[in-house]
Amino acid sequence: MVYFILNKYIDRWLLHLWKHFQPKSNRQLRRFSHYGCSCGLFFVRALGIGGFIFASGRLKEHVIFDLRNQMFDRLQYLSHSFYDHASIGHLAIRLTSDAKKVSQVISWGLVELVFR
Numbered sequence: 001m002v003y004f005i006l007n008k009y010i011d012r013w014l015l016h017l018w019k020h021f022q023p024k025s026n027r028q029l030r031r032f033s034h035y036g037c038s039c040g041l042f043f044v045r046a047l048g049i050g051g052f053i054f055a056s057g058r059l060k061e062h063v064i065f066d067l068r069n070q071m072f073d074r075l076q077y078l079s080h081s082f083y084d085h086a087s088i089g090h091l092a093i094r095l096t097s098d099a100k101k102v103s104q105v106i107s108w109g110l111v112e113l114v115f116r
Contacts, residue, residue, distance in 0.1 A: 060107035
């Protein structure tokens, strides 16, 4: 119900705007088409940039997931004597920070490369 009411008022408002701002000459028509193209290009560019940043964030999450899995698998095959010399807390912090740094370089480095 609310959709139909809003749709009715939006249509009325757009019709009023079209009648009020209807071009009266070719010059005004060109100006309106120029503004329309500019606004359209702005929205296309904004969607493209937003999509690129979204894809970069997804890439970052996939990279960090794969790195953590590979590092965990590698830790599983190390000898027990290795763990006598290295604390688990230090290893966990080091693995987490290294994976985060690598994923940030890959994802946001790509963004910086494209937009700079």
